[in-house]
Amino acid sequence: MRRDTFLKSLAALAAAGALPLSARAAANVKMMVPANPGGGWDTTGRALGKALTEAKLADTVTYDNKGGAAGALGLAQFVNGSKGDPNALMVMGSVMLGGIITGKPPVNLSQATPIARMTTEYNVFVLPANSPFKTMKDVVEQLKKDPGSVKWGGGSRGSTEHIAAAMIAQKVGADPSKINYVAFRGGGEATAAILGGNVTIGGSGYSEFAEYIAAGKMKAIAVTSAQRLPGINVPTLKEQGIDVEIGNWRGVYGAPGISAEQRKALTDMVLAALKSPSWAESLKKNDWTPAVLSGEAFAKFVDDDFASLRAIMAKSGMI
Structure with a gap:
């Protein structure tokens, strides 16, 4: 050529x-x-x-x-x-x-x-530091009594934390159509709402909440993985008797x-x-x-x- x-x-x-x-x-x-x-x-x-x-x-x-x-x-x-x-x-x-x-x-x-x-x-669910609840069991008990009284905060409608909240309600016998989910446009807005105690429980990827969990400003109560995440001492939902696993x-x-x-x-x-x-x-x-x-x-x-x-x-x- x-x-x-x-x-x-x-x-x-x-x-x-x-x-x-x-x-x-x-x-x-x-x-x-x-x-x-x-x-x-x-x-x-x-x-x-x-x-x-x-x-x-x-x-x-x-x-x-x-x-x-x-x-x-x-x-x-x-x-x-x-x-x-x-x-x-x-x-x-x-x-x-x-x-x-x-x-x-x-x-x-x-x-x-x-x-x-x-x-x-995988998502982590957290409570504000001043929450009257201490564990996912506390949240679930309240969810069973009155699904609308538990305000879930996280990403947009249809996000994995939204779907996980609905799955949790379904698995524990609460009406998933009655969950009170507040969607935020970005991770910063959700974080501010959790830190301010404006939601009962928040969900997101662990990395987005890690610094606040480490500083004691949020209490991590569950992860949505099949096993505990490496180096992170937070129980899975499955460990706590809730058969939910979902990855983002x-x-x-x-x-x-x-x-x-x-x-x-x-x-x-x-x-x-x-x-x-x-x-x-x-x-x-x-x-x-x-x-x-x-x-x-x-x-x-x-x-x-x-x-x-x-x-x-x-x-x-x-x-």
């Missing part, structure tokens, strides 16, 4: 995103975070961006925070504004599935491109309309970042459990989880 023909072929492959990562210039990644700054999705997106740049898989990563409606506002902006962009990523997860089920937004997750699941984070997984999607080759290149880039020292440090710092899944296996997982969540929410009277 003549040299000029070879170079033209190389350029065409690069434009199509079909070259291996090592043969292409590092990307300028645009990261949509469909939530306000400071919460779990924001922390995840910025940790991934840091891993991408430190591993030299991307030259730059820019972030666009668009909170509201359990990620539906950010999803709409991403779907409508990123079509065909091979360098666009959007952070998402189980919360977005719950939000789509309850909110029925005009855009659909299926319009974007599945890339990879990255982590699972997080992943990333690519833009609508990208080619199979571009999807593979984007997936390879993300998977390489998840093997970096920077990402390992973020896992440890945030108490995230690795849960890597990519390609069609990830797409099938999302479809299955969507169906499972819809069934749980319907049974619990949430939809």
Whole structure:
């Protein structure tokens, strides 16, 4: 092959995103975070961006925070504004599935491109430091007496802590359709409500409450994992006789309309970042459990989880 023909072929492959990562210039990644700054999705997106740049898989990563409606506002902006962009990523997860089920937004997750699941984070339930309750058993006893008197605080409607609250009510014999759940737009608002004693019990990922638990400003009473989390002495719901286990997984999607080759290149880039020292440090710092899944296996997982969540929410009277 003549040299000029070879170079033209190389350029065409690069434009199509079909070259291996090592043969292409590092990307300028645009990261949509469909939530306000400071919460779990924001922390995840910025940790991934840091891993991408430190591993030299991307030259730059820019972030666009668009909170509201359990990620539906950010999803709409991403779907409508990123079509065909091979360098666009959007952070998402189980919360977005719950939000789509309850909110029925005009855009659909299926319009974007599945890339990879990255982590699972289990929820912790906490009491304000001055709460008259001391344990989950105390909360459950009150829930049985009067479900509406227990004010649950957490993320958006359809979030894992909302679903967990409904599942807890169902398992202990309370009416899940009567739970009093207060949804907050971001982790900061929920934290302020718990610290101020404005809710009875709060739920979120452990990393969001860790500093307040350590300082004695919140009392952790249960986690939603199957076993106790490493290094964290908080009993599971199952230990306390409540058969509930639910994880808050997080992943990333690519833009609508990208080619199979571009999807593979984007997936390879993300998977390489998840093997970096920077990402390992973020896992440890945030108490995230690795849960890597990519390609069609990830797409099938999302479809299955969507169906499972819809069934749980319907049974619990949430939809």
